[in-house]
Amino acid sequence: MKHLIRKEFLEKGYVFATRAAETALASGHTRPARLASNENPYPPSPKAVKAAADVLPHTNRYPDETNKEFIDALKKRHGDYRFVASVGMDGIIDTVIRTLVADGDRVAVATPTYSYYGLAVQAQGGVTVSVPRKADFSVDPATFCRDAAGTKLAFLCTPNNPTGTTETPETIAEICENYEGVLFLDCAYIEFDGTDYRPLMRRYWNLIIGRTMSKAYSLAGLRVGYAFVPEWYGPVYQRAATPFTLNMVSQAAAAAALRDTVHVKKIVSVVQEWRQRFIDECPYPVVPGGANFVMVDVAPQKADDVVTELAKKGVIVRSCASFPGLPDHYIRVSIGEPWENEAFIAAITDIYQP
Ligand code: PMP
Numbered sequence: 001m002k003h004l005i006r007k008e009f010l011e012k013g014y015v016f017a018t019r020a021a022e023t024a025l026a027s028g029h030t031r032p033a034r035l036a037s038n039e040n041p042y043p044p045s046p047k048a049v050k051a052a053a054d055v056l057p058h059t060n061r062y063p064d065e066t067n068k069e070f071i072d073a074l075k076k077r078h079g080d081y082r083f084v085a086s087v088g089m090d091g092i093i094d095t096v097i098r099t100l101v102a103d104g105d106r107v108a109v110a111t112p113t114y115s116y117y118g119l120a121v122q123a124q125g126g127v128t129v130s131v132p133r134k135a136d137f138s139v140d141p142a143t144f145c146r147d148a149a150g151t152k153l154a155f156l157c158t159p160n161n162p163t164g165t166t167e168t169p170e171t172i173a174e175i176c177e178n179y180e181g182v183l184f185l186d187c188a189y190i191e192f193d194g195t196d197y198r199p200l201m202r203r204y205w206n207l208i209i210g211r212t213m214s215k216a217y218s219l220a221g222l223r224v225g226y227a228f229v230p231e232w233y234g235p236v237y238q239r240a241a242t243p244f245t246l247n248m249v250s251q252a253a254a255a256a257a258l259r260d261t262v263h264v265k266k267i268v269s270v271v272q273e274w275r276q277r278f279i280d281e282c283p284y285p286v287v288p289g290g291a292n293f294v295m296v297d298v299a300p301q302k303a304d305d306v307v308t309e310l311a312k313k314g315v316i317v318r319s320c321a322s323f324p325g326l327p328d329h330y331i332r333v334s335i336g337e338p339w340e341n342e343a344f345i346a347a348i349t350d351i352y353q354p
Helices: 019-026 046-058 068-078 088-100 116-123 141-148 169-178 198-202 233-240 248-259 261-281 303-312 338-351
Strands: 082-086 106-111 127-132 153-157 182-186 207-212 225-229 293-297 330-334
Touching: 019 303, 046 248, 068 082, 068 225, 068 248, 082 088, 082 233, 088 116, 088 153, 088 182, 088 207, 088 225, 088 233, 106 116, 106 141, 116 127, 127 141, 141 153, 141 169, 153 169, 169 182, 169 198, 198 207, 225 233, 248 261, 261 293, 261 338, 303 330, 303 338
Parallel strands: 106 127, 106 153, 153 182, 182 207
Antiparallel strands: 082 225, 207 225, 293 330
């Protein structure tokens, strides 16, 4: 059968970090602290849960192909921008790549960062051009534009996964002004930071801002992503998207979650308080960041060793050794429930070796 498969899919794919979970289990921890996937540890808004349950009996029909309920909720929340929606932000990333990238086209990626951009570009026959971030993991606009010259599309994540680094709106504006392709700004974690890039949508023809309901809104399991897109790009996106992007249940829940601003604010402030405690109490240096996770520099120890040690103590975190462009002494730790966060602080303090 092998000869039938496209070379891009013969091996590898998205790597899920499961080894630490196995180590924790083997060490007798049946309920470990799960701090490896940047999930929201709190359940979604009860209003979202009810909205989802209410539409279940009607799922014999196809959903509304215009996603009107969700788009209306987005406009109420953010203002009168043009939006598109998909199955998670991963679905948005896929569709955007499909619209712009043909065989052999080059796509810039500010590195180190989220691995799915590269995989999705490769799946479309495109070629990734890594644009290195600075030593402090921020992006220098002039370097970025120089290295990304000639590419059609560029990915920049802020706050960045896994470093947590957030760019200023001025940096993004400078890139939009000097880059000739489309800049995809991945803002999966932006609610935990609060920087507002939305006004840039009114100024630049080449900016797409991707967002997700998976993180601050606790709907990772329902798979809802959306993006602010320029006016000209909306119809292009619709042509490339699957006919029904959001299912009925996800759409109802996502719209209700967006409307429940009190719930999301509470969650964000708890996460921000814990982020500060991680910075203050972790014995290793923590990279300053704006997400619902932190990146910790465990040098002179190796990331993989620290991850295994923590797993033995019942705390699952992510080694960053597999992120291209990062040295092997960083771990990424999501902010979880208070008992999980306490468990992390205790365990990392225990294994600390200066
Ligand atoms: N972008 C970044 C930076 C992410 O970390 C993730 C999820 N881990 C995504 C996009 C995809 O999110 P979604 O759940 O909306 O597909």
